[in-house]
Amino acid sequence: MNQMPTVLSCQHLCKSFPSDRKGETVVLADVNLGIRQGDFVTILGQSGGGKSTLLKLLGGFISSSSGSVLFHDQPLKGITPKIGMVFQEHNLYPWMNVEQNIGFGFKVRGEQLRNYRHQVRDMIEQMGLLHARRLYPHQLSGGMRQRVAIARSLAVKPDVLLLDEPFSALDIQLRRRLQDFLLSIWHDTATTTLLVTHNVEEAILLGQRLIVVGDRPGRIIEEVSIAASEFRNRYHPIFLALQRHLEYVLEHNSTVGSEHRPEQSISILQN
Numbered sequence: 049m050n051q052m053p054t055v056l057s058c059q060h061l062c063k064s065f066p067s068d069r070k071g072e073t074v075v076l077a078d079v080n081l082g083i084r085q086g087d088f089v090t091i092l093g094q095s096g097g098g099k100s101t102l103l104k105l106l107g108g109f110i111s112s113s114s115g116s117v118l119f120h121d122q123p124l125k126g127i128t129p130k131i132g133m134v135f136q137e138h139n140l141y142p143w144m145n146v147e148q149n150i151g152f153g154f155k156v157r158g159e160q161l162r163n164y165r166h167q168v169r170d171m172i173e174q175m176g177l178l179h180a181r182r183l184y185p186h187q188l189s190g191g192m193r194q195r196v197a198i199a200r201s202l203a204v205k206p207d208v209l210l211l212d213e214p215f216s217a218l219d220i221q222l223r224r225r226l227q228d229f230l231l232s233i234w235h236d237t238a239t240t241t242l243l244v245t246h247n248v249e250e251a252i253l254l255g256q257r258l259i260v261v262g263d264r265p266g267r268i269i270e271e272v273s274i275a276a277s278e279f280r281n282r283y284h285p286i287f288l289a290l291q292r293h294l295e296y297v298l299e300h301n302s303t304v305g306s307e308h309r310p311e312q313s314i315s316i317l318q319n
């Protein structure tokens with residue numbers, strides 16, 4: 049159990065958007081969540097369920113209809129370089145090469161080029177992009193672009209890294225390589241990380257805590273601790289049991305009635 053301080057949290061968070069007939073669509077209703085320092089939390093939900101909206105609220109990109117977001121126990125008033133965000137689409141600057149895009153993260157911190165040049169190089173090396181450092185975004189593959197986007201966010205040394213389905217546009221092999229890559233970065237930097245995905249396997253493989261957001265309206269319907277090593281092996285019976293359980297929860301938008309609770313599998317395995 050992580051006893052570190054809570055870095056980012058939300059209380060009774062609600063978000064509505066105007067709908068067609070002068071009404072409102074409630075996208076998120078009463079979401080309560082606390083992310084502790086060093087956590088890797090995955091948020092799993094159906095497409096359109098409000099995951100991106102939740103991430104944008106936690107990153108200060110949009111404001112809530114009611115409820116609060118606290119960053120280091122203070123109300124979050126907007127975006128800050130201390131919270132990095134990687135979007136579904138890479139969002140790199142097309143007129144900057146790899147080096148310049150990553151360097152931009154340092155620039156945001158107000159550092160002089162001569163101070164951060166070697167740090168940019170270290171980061172590029174860590175990302176396995178040394179050979180591509182002078183290339184522009186349109187000259188990179190999808191996986192390389194996402195690695196640059198992650199590097200640019202990490203360069204700022206954020207307290208929290210938010211990732212919105214960063215690998216959803218990639219094929220399965222590349223997705224798996226980048227999942228491993230993200231885990232190794234997390235092990236090396238201990239950056240508090242929150243990743244949203246609609247992919248059950250990805251949510252189990254990456255997180256230490258997995259939170260399921262139900263839809264209509266978006267709210268937390270299940271939370272599972274998945275720190276055990278069994279959850280890093282996609283062929284392990286406990287992994288597969290949890291996968292079935294979560295598929296049930298997503299499909300029924302409820303945890304009630306699921307016969308595949310992972311705790312049952314774990315106790316079966318231990319007996």
Ligand SMILES: Nc1ncnc2c1ncn2[C@@H]1O[C@H](COP(=O)(O)OP(=O)(O)OP(=O)(O)O)[C@@H](O)[C@H]1O
Nearest residue numbers: 065066075093094095096097098099100101102246
């Ligand atoms: N700015 C907006 N104005 C109106 N409705 C919005 C806005 N942003 C999001 N929505 C609506 O909120 C709902 C949730 O959207 P959101 O993008 O948060 O879902 P999601 O779970 O991230 O989906 P996906 O996995 O497909 O990206 C959708 O019905 C969407 O149409």
